Amino acid sequence: MEIPYKIYLEESELPKQWYNVRADMPNKPAPLMNPGTHETATLDELSAVFCRELAEQELDDTNRFIDIPEEIQSFYRMYRPAPLVRAYCLEKALDTPAKIYYKFEGNNTSGSHKLNSAIAQAYYAKKQGLKGVTTETGAGQWGTALSMACAYFDLDCRVYMVKVSYEQKPFRREVMRTYGANVTPSPSDTTNVGRKILAEFPGTTGSLGCAISEAVEAAVSTEGYRYVLGSVLNQVLLHQSVIGLETMAACDKYDIKPDVIIGCAGGGSNLGGLIAPFMGRKLRGEADYQFIAVEPASCPTLTRGKFAYDFCDTGKVCPLAKMYTLGSGFIPSPNHAGGLRYHGMSSTVSQLYHDGLMEARSCEQTSVFQAAEQFARIEGILPAPESSHAIRVALDEAMRCKETGEEKTILFGLTGTGYFDMVAYQKYNDGEMSDYIPTDEDIAASLAKLPEV
Numbered sequence: 001m002e003i004p005y006k007i008y009l010e011e012s013e014l015p016k017q018w019y020n021v022r023a024d025m026p027n028k029p030a031p032l033m034n035p036g037t038h039e040t041a042t043l044d045e046l047s048a049v050f051c052r053e054l055a056e057q058e059l060d061d062t063n064r065f066i067d068i069p070e071e072i073q074s075f076y077r078m079y080r081p082a083p084l085v086r087a088y089c090l091e092k093a094l095d096t097p098a099k100i101y102y103k104f105e106g107n108n109t110s111g112s113h114k115l116n117s118a119i120a121q122a123y124y125a126k127k128q129g130l131k132g133v134t135t136e137t138g139a140g141q142w143g144t145a146l147s148m149a150c151a152y153f154d155l156d157c158r159v160y161m162v163k164v165s166y167e168q169k170p171f172r173r174e175v176m177r178t179y180g181a182n183v184t185p186s187p188s189d190t191t192n193v194g195r196k197i198l199a200e201f202p203g204t205t206g207s208l209g210c211a212i213s214e215a216v217e218a219a220v221s222t223e224g225y226r227y228v229l230g231s232v233l234n235q236v237l238l239h240q241s242v243i244g245l246e247t248m249a250a251c252d253k254y255d256i257k258p259d260v261i262i263g264c265a266g267g268g269s270n271l272g273g274l275i276a277p278f279m280g281r282k283l284r285g286e287a288d289y290q291f292i293a294v295e296p297a298s299c300p301t302l303t304r305g306k307f308a309y310d311f312c313d314t315g316k317v318c319p320l321a322k323m324y325t326l327g328s329g330f331i332p333s334p335n336h337a338g339g340l341r342y343h344g345m346s347s348t349v350s351q352l353y354h355d356g357l358m359e360a361r362s363c364e365q366t367s368v369f370q371a372a373e374q375f376a377r378i379e380g381i382l383p384a385p386e387s388s389h390a391i392r393v394a395l396d397e398a399m400r401c402k403e404t405g406e407e408k409t410i411l412f413g414l415t416g417t418g419y420f421d422m423v424a425y426q427k428y429n430d431g432e433m434s435d436y437i438p439t440d441e442d443i444a445a446s447l448a449k450l451p452e453v
């Protein structure tokens with residue numbers, strides 16, 4: 001069958017349910033734990049921080065499919081389906097026998113896949129009758145997506161933005177404000193934890209873990225507010241399964257059988273969402289695939305971290321999660337893929353990796369930007385630095401096929417555009433990009449501070 005350059009599903013073919021891969025996992029991800037008592041976090045405890053229905057989704061290891069509410073489906077229809085693109089131009093330029101496909105999630109104003117979960121979380125907050133939500137944002141993609149989602153449902157949105165990004169990415173900030181969000185640089189003097197961190201580290205430019213602590217404190221201390229998170233959590237992977245479901249439907253329609261499925265991994269949500277239904281088939285013994293998570297060498301959570309219970313935030317106010325982690329105090333060296341700088345990893349992805357069901361690789365920043373540049377010049381899309389990690393490994397795999405003559409089908413997730421990352425591209429173009437890799441001592445020192453559980 002002739003495969004078009006771009007495969008778009010019909011509206012009637014779009015997923016009506018999310019897929020919950022935990023239902024098919026023989027070893028379930030370990031439950032979240034109360035940071036004080038070290039007991040399994042209960043629905044009531046989680047509901048004090050998160051919206052009730054989202055807390056239920058967080059704990060649901062049994063329902064394979066969960067209905068996507070009609071309001072969310074109609075929002076999805078504004079920017080979905082995302083195209084599944086056959087990279088004919090790239091295949092030709094590489095002169096590889098491999099077939100290359102990518103699922104492009106950057107075709108919405110927020111510029112990334114994060115909108116898929118933002119709209120779901122805003123919906124449940126509105127349904128619960130809340131006034132608003134709080135969150136953190138690092139590179140700004142999540143904050144932007146949530147601002148759009150909150151504007152749609154007329155919810156108040158308070159974003160704690162890592163100070164260095166707040167200053168370096170003024171345009172991201174202005175997009176959020178245009179959608180009505182209130183953006184505060186973190187650490188700030190508006191929370192106890194922010195004031196404490198400022199006193200301890202005057203002049204700090206902030207971190208994601210610290211912004212999470214501030215957002216959680218703001219949510220639990222403000223009537224009618226809850227905290228929402230853009231990655232890592234089971235509920236977020238559930239919402240992101242829309243990526244994988246659409247991809248699988250498009251593949252099945254055109255009889256495309258991917259051999260290798262690649263995604264970049266920060267907190268694991270796009271990767272977890274893309275691979276979920278394919279992993280389901282693998283777990284049920286219906287098909288086999290090679291899955292590859294790609295992370296920055298500067299923040300090598302899966303490839304060099306430890307599988308253990310750890311804090312999700314610097315302020316240690318969130319529940320503990322069992323995951324691959326570099327330690328909640330790990331501060332990755334400045335890397336331009338802001339969305340991949342988190343110290344931990346989704347507990348679902350962590351469990352799948354731990355059980356040998358997927359692989360992980362780490363890439364150095366300069367080689368990632370080389371891949372981004374090559375991709376932009378051949379396929380036309382300016383990729384986000386995060387997404388370019390997946391491009392790097394897809395190119396490597398395609399070149400390997402050229403050597404061996406294998407006609408593999410390679411599929412990767414292209415999570416977003418790089419329009420707001422031009423400072424990073426400027427550094428690359430000026431030859432000023434560094435490739436710092438943490439030493440074993442750096443990582444050991446950080447892991448030594450894991451909580452005793």
Ligand SMILES: *Cc1c(COP(=O)(O)O)cnc(C)c1O
Pocket residue numbers: 111112113114141142230231232264265266267268269270271339340384386387415416417
């Ligand atoms: C946030 C982000 C990522 C990483 O987050 P995951 O939860 O690991 O998916 C990747 N790509 C883009 C464009 C992002 O904005």
